[in-house]
Amino acid sequence: MGFFGQAIATFPDLRTAENTRYSIRDAALGAFSVFFNQSPSLIAHQRSMELSKGKSNAGTIFGVHQIPTDNHIRSLLDPAEESLLAPAFGKVFEQLHAEGKLTGLRCFDGSLLVALDGAWFHNSESVHCKQCNYREHREGRTTYYHSAITPVIVSLGSNRVVSLEPEFIWPQDGAAKQDCELLLEHRYNCxxxxxxxxxxxxxxxxxxxxxxxxxxxxxxxxxxxxxxxxxxxxxxxxxxxxxxxxxxxxxxxxxxxxxxxxxxxxxxxxxxNHELTRENVAAYVDAGRSRWKIENQHNNTLKTKGYNLEHNFGRGKEKLANLLLSMNLLAFPFHTMFELSEPRNRLIRKTLLRRDRFFHDVKALTQYFLFDSWNALMRFMLERLDLEDPGRIAVPVK
Ligand SMILES: [Zn+2]
Structure with missing residues:
Protein backbone atom coordinates (compact mmCIF):
# COMPACT_ATOMS: atom_id res chain seq x y z
CA MET A 1 0.00 0.00 0.00
CA GLY A 2 2.61 2.43 -1.07
CA PHE A 3 -0.01 5.14 -1.66
CA PHE A 4 -1.25 4.81 1.88
CA GLY A 5 2.29 4.87 3.25
CA GLN A 6 3.03 8.11 1.38
CA ALA A 7 -0.14 9.74 2.70
CA ILE A 8 0.44 8.83 6.34
CA ALA A 9 4.01 10.09 6.19
CA THR A 10 2.41 13.57 6.14
CA PHE A 11 0.46 13.05 9.40
CA PRO A 12 1.47 15.48 12.16
CA ASP A 13 3.53 14.07 15.01
CA LEU A 14 2.45 15.72 18.26
CA ARG A 15 3.70 12.98 20.54
CA THR A 16 4.42 13.89 24.09
CA ALA A 17 7.14 12.32 26.20
CA GLU A 18 4.85 9.65 27.66
CA ASN A 19 3.46 8.74 24.28
CA THR A 20 6.55 7.93 22.24
CA ARG A 21 6.36 4.17 22.43
CA TYR A 22 4.39 3.79 19.20
CA SER A 23 4.95 5.65 15.98
CA ILE A 24 2.31 7.58 14.03
CA ARG A 25 3.01 5.21 11.17
CA ASP A 26 2.22 2.14 13.29
CA ALA A 27 -0.98 3.77 14.56
CA ALA A 28 -2.11 4.62 11.01
CA LEU A 29 -1.16 1.23 9.56
CA GLY A 30 -2.81 -0.51 12.51
CA ALA A 31 -6.07 1.39 12.00
CA PHE A 32 -6.02 0.85 8.25
CA SER A 33 -5.38 -2.87 8.64
CA VAL A 34 -8.65 -3.13 10.57
CA PHE A 35 -10.55 -1.48 7.72
CA PHE A 36 -8.65 -3.28 5.00
CA ASN A 37 -9.31 -6.67 6.59
CA GLN A 38 -12.87 -5.67 7.55
CA SER A 39 -12.11 -7.01 10.96
CA PRO A 40 -12.82 -4.97 14.12
CA SER A 41 -11.03 -7.55 16.26
CA LEU A 42 -7.86 -7.62 14.15
CA ILE A 43 -5.73 -5.52 16.49
CA ALA A 44 -6.59 -7.61 19.54
CA HIS A 45 -5.89 -10.88 17.72
CA GLN A 46 -2.61 -9.71 16.27
CA ARG A 47 -1.45 -8.42 19.63
CA SER A 48 -2.01 -11.79 21.19
CA MET A 49 -0.27 -13.48 18.26
CA GLU A 50 2.67 -11.15 18.74
CA LEU A 51 2.80 -12.11 22.41
CA SER A 52 2.77 -15.84 21.70
CA LYS A 53 4.79 -16.01 18.46
CA GLY A 54 6.90 -12.87 18.68
CA LYS A 55 5.53 -11.84 15.28
CA SER A 56 2.11 -11.12 13.81
CA ASN A 57 0.33 -10.60 10.51
CA ALA A 58 -0.04 -6.94 11.38
CA GLY A 59 3.73 -6.80 11.00
CA THR A 60 4.30 -9.21 8.11
CA ILE A 61 1.33 -8.17 5.97
CA PHE A 62 0.72 -4.56 6.95
CA GLY A 63 4.17 -3.47 8.07
CA VAL A 64 3.24 -2.49 11.64
CA HIS A 65 6.42 -2.62 13.74
CA GLN A 66 4.72 -2.52 17.10
CA ILE A 67 0.97 -2.91 17.43
CA PRO A 68 -0.48 0.04 19.33
CA THR A 69 -3.53 -0.27 21.58
CA ASP A 70 -6.83 1.30 20.53
CA ASN A 71 -6.13 4.08 23.02
CA HIS A 72 -2.81 4.87 21.43
CA ILE A 73 -4.30 4.74 17.95
CA ARG A 74 -6.95 7.22 19.06
CA SER A 75 -4.55 9.68 20.63
CA LEU A 76 -1.83 9.45 17.96
CA LEU A 77 -4.18 9.87 15.00
CA ASP A 78 -6.55 12.43 16.53
CA PRO A 79 -4.62 15.52 15.29
CA ALA A 80 -4.48 14.34 11.64
CA GLU A 81 -6.76 16.05 9.13
CA GLU A 82 -8.67 13.60 6.98
CA SER A 83 -7.68 15.65 3.91
CA LEU A 84 -4.16 14.23 4.30
CA LEU A 85 -5.56 10.99 2.87
CA ALA A 86 -6.79 12.74 -0.27
CA PRO A 87 -3.63 11.96 -2.30
CA ALA A 88 -4.11 8.24 -1.62
CA PHE A 89 -7.65 8.33 -3.05
CA GLY A 90 -6.32 10.24 -6.05
CA LYS A 91 -3.44 7.86 -6.68
CA VAL A 92 -5.54 4.70 -6.50
CA PHE A 93 -7.91 6.29 -9.00
CA GLU A 94 -5.01 7.31 -11.27
CA GLN A 95 -3.52 3.84 -11.15
CA LEU A 96 -6.84 2.18 -12.04
CA HIS A 97 -7.21 4.69 -14.86
CA ALA A 98 -3.65 4.22 -16.12
CA GLU A 99 -4.05 0.44 -16.18
CA GLY A 100 -7.30 0.76 -18.13
CA LYS A 101 -9.24 -0.82 -15.28
CA LEU A 102 -11.96 1.81 -15.36
CA THR A 103 -12.86 1.07 -18.96
CA GLY A 104 -15.36 -1.59 -17.98
CA LEU A 105 -17.11 0.88 -15.70
CA ARG A 106 -17.69 3.53 -18.35
CA CYS A 107 -21.23 4.16 -19.48
CA PHE A 108 -22.70 4.55 -22.97
CA ASP A 109 -21.05 7.88 -23.80
CA GLY A 110 -17.66 6.92 -22.36
CA SER A 111 -18.02 8.89 -19.15
CA LEU A 112 -17.88 7.63 -15.60
CA LEU A 113 -20.97 7.85 -13.43
CA VAL A 114 -20.26 9.14 -9.96
CA ALA A 115 -23.12 8.66 -7.54
CA LEU A 116 -23.21 11.19 -4.71
CA ASP A 117 -24.78 10.02 -1.52
CA GLY A 118 -24.92 11.37 1.99
CA ALA A 119 -23.81 9.36 4.99
CA TRP A 120 -24.48 10.14 8.63
CA PHE A 121 -22.29 8.58 11.23
CA HIS A 122 -21.35 8.91 14.87
CA ASN A 123 -24.85 9.88 15.96
CA SER A 124 -24.93 10.52 19.67
CA GLU A 125 -26.69 12.61 22.28
CA SER A 126 -23.85 12.45 24.75
CA VAL A 127 -20.48 11.96 23.07
CA HIS A 128 -19.23 14.62 20.73
CA CYS A 129 -16.08 16.18 19.36
CA LYS A 130 -14.92 19.47 17.88
CA GLN A 131 -16.03 18.53 14.38
CA CYS A 132 -19.57 17.49 15.24
CA ASN A 133 -22.60 18.91 13.54
CA TYR A 134 -25.54 19.15 15.91
CA ARG A 135 -29.27 19.40 15.87
CA GLU A 136 -31.16 20.91 18.78
CA HIS A 137 -34.51 19.36 19.49
CA ARG A 138 -37.49 21.27 20.85
CA GLU A 139 -37.54 19.44 24.17
CA GLY A 140 -33.96 20.47 24.84
CA ARG A 141 -32.09 17.40 23.64
CA THR A 142 -29.16 17.78 21.25
CA THR A 143 -28.06 15.20 18.72
CA TYR A 144 -24.46 15.30 17.60
CA TYR A 145 -23.47 13.75 14.32
CA HIS A 146 -21.02 13.79 11.46
CA SER A 147 -22.04 13.72 7.86
CA ALA A 148 -20.29 13.36 4.56
CA ILE A 149 -20.97 13.09 0.87
CA THR A 150 -19.46 9.80 -0.27
CA PRO A 151 -18.92 9.84 -4.04
CA VAL A 152 -18.79 6.43 -5.69
CA ILE A 153 -18.10 5.49 -9.30
CA VAL A 154 -20.93 3.17 -10.31
CA SER A 155 -21.62 1.34 -13.50
CA LEU A 156 -24.74 -0.05 -15.07
CA GLY A 157 -23.19 -3.28 -16.23
CA SER A 158 -20.98 -4.17 -13.29
CA ASN A 159 -21.28 -4.69 -9.56
CA ARG A 160 -17.88 -3.15 -9.09
CA VAL A 161 -17.75 0.29 -7.52
CA VAL A 162 -14.87 2.64 -6.73
CA SER A 163 -15.27 5.05 -3.85
CA LEU A 164 -13.68 8.47 -4.13
CA GLU A 165 -12.59 10.90 -1.45
CA PRO A 166 -15.49 11.84 0.85
CA GLU A 167 -16.48 15.46 1.33
CA PHE A 168 -17.35 16.20 4.94
CA ILE A 169 -20.23 18.51 5.67
CA TRP A 170 -19.60 21.21 8.22
CA PRO A 171 -22.22 22.96 10.34
CA GLN A 172 -21.80 26.24 8.45
CA ASP A 173 -22.23 24.70 5.00
CA GLY A 174 -26.00 25.17 4.92
CA ALA A 175 -28.06 24.38 1.88
CA ALA A 176 -28.90 27.75 0.36
CA LYS A 177 -27.96 26.62 -3.12
CA GLN A 178 -29.50 23.71 -4.88
CA ASP A 179 -27.32 20.72 -5.69
CA CYS A 180 -27.55 21.26 -9.41
CA GLU A 181 -26.47 24.90 -9.14
CA LEU A 182 -23.38 23.88 -7.18
CA LEU A 183 -22.51 21.10 -9.62
CA LEU A 184 -23.01 23.22 -12.72
CA GLU A 185 -21.03 26.09 -11.22
CA HIS A 186 -18.12 23.68 -10.93
CA ARG A 187 -18.77 22.54 -14.50
CA TYR A 188 -19.57 18.96 -13.61
CA ASN A 189 -21.83 16.98 -15.83
CA CYS A 190 -24.68 15.75 -13.71
CA ASN A 273 -27.03 19.33 -18.18
CA HIS A 274 -26.66 16.76 -20.97
CA GLU A 275 -28.49 17.80 -24.12
CA LEU A 276 -31.33 15.32 -24.49
CA THR A 277 -32.56 13.78 -27.69
CA ARG A 278 -35.09 11.11 -28.50
CA GLU A 279 -32.17 8.76 -29.15
CA ASN A 280 -30.28 9.29 -25.91
CA VAL A 281 -32.99 9.98 -23.33
CA ALA A 282 -33.46 6.30 -22.36
CA ALA A 283 -29.73 5.88 -21.75
CA TYR A 284 -29.57 8.98 -19.53
CA VAL A 285 -32.63 7.84 -17.59
CA ASP A 286 -30.96 4.45 -17.08
CA ALA A 287 -27.80 6.20 -15.89
CA GLY A 288 -29.90 8.24 -13.45
CA ARG A 289 -31.63 5.15 -12.16
CA SER A 290 -28.33 3.38 -11.55
CA ARG A 291 -27.92 5.72 -8.62
CA TRP A 292 -30.32 3.53 -6.67
CA LYS A 293 -28.04 0.65 -7.30
CA ILE A 294 -25.42 1.94 -4.91
CA GLU A 295 -28.05 2.39 -2.30
CA ASN A 296 -28.71 -1.33 -2.56
CA GLN A 297 -25.22 -2.57 -3.15
CA HIS A 298 -22.32 -0.40 -2.23
CA ASN A 299 -23.73 1.73 0.52
CA ASN A 300 -25.20 -1.30 2.20
CA THR A 301 -21.74 -2.79 2.18
CA LEU A 302 -20.38 0.41 3.65
CA LYS A 303 -23.15 0.81 6.16
CA THR A 304 -23.38 -2.74 7.39
CA LYS A 305 -19.76 -3.77 7.11
CA GLY A 306 -17.92 -0.51 7.14
CA TYR A 307 -19.53 2.08 9.34
CA ASN A 308 -20.02 -0.28 12.24
CA LEU A 309 -16.26 -0.29 12.56
CA GLU A 310 -16.45 3.25 13.91
CA HIS A 311 -17.31 1.69 17.27
CA ASN A 312 -14.04 -0.12 17.36
CA PHE A 313 -11.85 2.89 17.98
CA GLY A 314 -14.41 5.17 19.52
CA ARG A 315 -14.27 8.88 18.97
CA GLY A 316 -11.36 11.24 19.40
CA LYS A 317 -11.58 14.78 20.65
CA GLU A 318 -10.29 16.59 17.57
CA LYS A 319 -10.32 15.10 14.11
CA LEU A 320 -10.29 11.36 14.56
CA ALA A 321 -13.90 10.59 13.60
CA ASN A 322 -13.58 11.98 10.09
CA LEU A 323 -10.10 10.57 9.59
CA LEU A 324 -11.27 7.06 10.44
CA LEU A 325 -14.28 7.33 8.17
CA SER A 326 -11.96 8.42 5.34
CA MET A 327 -9.64 5.51 6.06
CA ASN A 328 -12.57 3.14 6.11
CA LEU A 329 -13.74 4.42 2.72
CA LEU A 330 -10.20 4.28 1.37
CA ALA A 331 -10.07 0.53 2.01
CA PHE A 332 -12.70 0.03 -0.70
CA PRO A 333 -10.76 1.42 -3.69
CA PHE A 334 -7.74 -0.50 -2.39
CA HIS A 335 -9.83 -3.67 -2.51
CA THR A 336 -10.93 -2.80 -6.02
CA MET A 337 -7.33 -2.18 -7.05
CA PHE A 338 -6.27 -5.53 -5.64
CA GLU A 339 -9.17 -7.31 -7.22
CA LEU A 340 -8.56 -5.78 -10.64
CA SER A 341 -4.77 -5.69 -10.73
CA GLU A 342 -3.73 -8.71 -8.74
CA PRO A 343 -4.42 -12.07 -10.43
CA ARG A 344 -4.28 -14.21 -7.29
CA ASN A 345 -6.66 -12.01 -5.39
CA ARG A 346 -8.98 -11.84 -8.39
CA LEU A 347 -9.12 -15.60 -8.82
CA ILE A 348 -9.82 -16.24 -5.14
CA ARG A 349 -12.51 -13.57 -5.02
CA LYS A 350 -14.12 -15.04 -8.12
CA THR A 351 -14.03 -18.53 -6.67
CA LEU A 352 -15.47 -17.54 -3.30
CA LEU A 353 -18.16 -15.51 -5.13
CA ARG A 354 -18.94 -13.12 -2.30
CA ARG A 355 -16.77 -10.39 -0.88
CA ASP A 356 -17.91 -11.09 2.68
CA ARG A 357 -16.90 -14.73 2.29
CA PHE A 358 -13.45 -13.62 1.12
CA PHE A 359 -12.95 -11.33 4.11
CA HIS A 360 -14.44 -13.86 6.48
CA ASP A 361 -11.78 -16.34 5.37
CA VAL A 362 -8.96 -13.77 5.45
CA LYS A 363 -10.04 -12.79 8.95
CA ALA A 364 -10.12 -16.36 10.23
CA LEU A 365 -6.85 -17.35 8.60
CA THR A 366 -4.94 -14.34 9.87
CA GLN A 367 -6.35 -14.91 13.34
CA TYR A 368 -4.95 -18.44 13.56
CA PHE A 369 -1.95 -18.55 11.23
CA LEU A 370 1.05 -16.36 10.72
CA PHE A 371 1.80 -15.55 7.07
CA ASP A 372 5.03 -14.03 5.78
CA SER A 373 3.20 -11.65 3.50
CA TRP A 374 -0.12 -10.97 1.76
CA ASN A 375 1.31 -13.00 -1.10
CA ALA A 376 1.87 -15.98 1.15
CA LEU A 377 -1.71 -15.73 2.40
CA MET A 378 -3.03 -15.64 -1.18
CA ARG A 379 -0.87 -18.63 -2.14
CA PHE A 380 -2.15 -20.58 0.86
CA MET A 381 -5.76 -19.87 -0.09
CA LEU A 382 -5.16 -20.83 -3.73
CA GLU A 383 -3.60 -24.09 -2.71
CA ARG A 384 -6.37 -25.03 -0.30
CA LEU A 385 -9.00 -24.12 -2.88
CA ASP A 386 -7.21 -26.38 -5.41
CA LEU A 387 -6.66 -23.50 -7.78
CA GLU A 388 -3.75 -23.08 -10.11
CA ASP A 389 -1.54 -20.14 -9.15
CA PRO A 390 -2.13 -17.45 -11.81
CA GLY A 391 1.09 -15.59 -11.02
CA ARG A 392 2.68 -13.15 -8.69
CA ILE A 393 1.31 -10.07 -7.07
CA ALA A 394 1.53 -6.76 -8.91
CA VAL A 395 0.52 -4.48 -6.05
CA PRO A 396 2.51 -4.35 -2.81
CA VAL A 397 0.41 -4.47 0.34
CA LYS A 398 2.90 -2.78 2.66
ZN1 LIG B 1 -17.83 14.72 16.42
Missing part, protein backbone atom coordinates in the same frame (compact mmCIF):
# COMPACT_ATOMS: atom_id res chain seq x y z
CA UNK A 191 -27.89 13.79 -13.60
CA UNK A 192 -30.01 14.60 -10.57
CA UNK A 193 -33.00 12.79 -9.20
CA UNK A 194 -35.92 15.08 -8.91
CA UNK A 195 -39.11 14.36 -7.00
CA UNK A 196 -42.05 15.17 -9.21
CA UNK A 197 -43.35 18.47 -7.90
CA UNK A 198 -40.44 19.18 -5.54
CA UNK A 199 -39.32 22.19 -7.55
CA UNK A 200 -42.43 24.30 -7.97
CA UNK A 201 -41.00 26.32 -10.82
CA UNK A 202 -39.96 23.26 -12.76
CA UNK A 203 -43.31 21.61 -12.13
CA UNK A 204 -45.22 24.68 -13.31
CA UNK A 205 -43.13 24.90 -16.45
CA UNK A 206 -43.59 21.23 -17.21
CA UNK A 207 -47.30 21.23 -16.49
CA UNK A 208 -47.80 24.25 -18.73
CA UNK A 209 -45.63 22.81 -21.44
CA UNK A 210 -47.22 19.40 -21.29
CA UNK A 211 -49.19 19.92 -24.43
CA UNK A 212 -46.15 21.16 -26.32
CA UNK A 213 -44.11 18.14 -25.28
CA UNK A 214 -45.69 15.88 -27.87
CA UNK A 215 -42.66 15.86 -30.09
CA UNK A 216 -40.46 14.93 -27.13
CA UNK A 217 -42.60 12.06 -25.97
CA UNK A 218 -42.26 8.51 -27.09
CA UNK A 219 -43.21 5.04 -25.93
CA UNK A 220 -41.23 1.84 -25.71
CA UNK A 221 -42.39 -1.66 -24.92
CA UNK A 222 -40.31 -3.32 -22.28
CA UNK A 223 -40.28 -6.84 -20.84
CA UNK A 224 -39.72 -6.59 -17.07
CA UNK A 225 -39.31 -10.34 -16.56
CA UNK A 226 -42.98 -10.91 -15.76
CA UNK A 227 -44.97 -8.91 -18.25
CA UNK A 228 -44.78 -6.39 -21.01
CA UNK A 229 -44.75 -2.85 -19.78
CA UNK A 230 -44.98 0.38 -21.63
CA UNK A 231 -42.39 2.99 -20.83
CA UNK A 232 -43.20 6.57 -21.60
CA UNK A 233 -40.22 8.87 -22.00
CA UNK A 234 -40.59 12.63 -22.04
CA UNK A 235 -37.96 15.31 -22.04
CA UNK A 236 -37.38 19.02 -22.52
CA UNK A 237 -34.16 20.99 -22.83
CA UNK A 238 -33.60 24.44 -21.33
CA UNK A 239 -36.11 24.44 -18.47
CA UNK A 240 -35.57 27.25 -15.90
CA UNK A 241 -35.26 26.07 -12.29
CA UNK A 242 -36.21 29.41 -10.79
CA UNK A 243 -38.83 31.96 -11.59
CA UNK A 244 -36.55 34.76 -12.76
CA UNK A 245 -35.01 35.82 -16.02
CA UNK A 246 -31.45 34.85 -15.22
CA UNK A 247 -32.36 31.48 -13.78
CA UNK A 248 -30.16 28.56 -14.53
CA UNK A 249 -31.70 26.18 -17.01
CA UNK A 250 -31.57 22.41 -16.92
CA UNK A 251 -32.67 19.63 -19.18
CA UNK A 252 -35.55 17.64 -17.80
CA UNK A 253 -36.45 14.01 -18.44
CA UNK A 254 -39.08 11.67 -17.16
CA UNK A 255 -39.73 7.97 -17.41
CA UNK A 256 -43.20 6.79 -16.54
CA UNK A 257 -43.96 3.09 -16.36
CA UNK A 258 -47.55 2.75 -17.55
CA UNK A 259 -50.10 0.32 -16.21
CA UNK A 260 -52.44 -1.59 -18.50
CA UNK A 261 -54.92 1.27 -18.58
CA UNK A 262 -52.19 3.72 -19.54
CA UNK A 263 -51.84 5.51 -16.20
CA UNK A 264 -48.34 5.83 -14.73
CA UNK A 265 -47.57 3.30 -11.97
CA UNK A 266 -44.10 4.68 -11.36
CA UNK A 267 -42.43 7.92 -12.30
CA UNK A 268 -38.72 8.70 -12.43
CA UNK A 269 -37.81 12.33 -12.95
CA UNK A 270 -34.30 13.69 -13.47
CA UNK A 271 -32.63 16.92 -14.46
CA UNK A 272 -29.31 17.03 -16.24
Missing amino acids: ILTCKYGSNSCLKKWIDEADAKLDSNEHFEKHWDGKRRRTRRYRFANGVPIRDDENALTVNWMELAILGEDGTPTARHVFVT
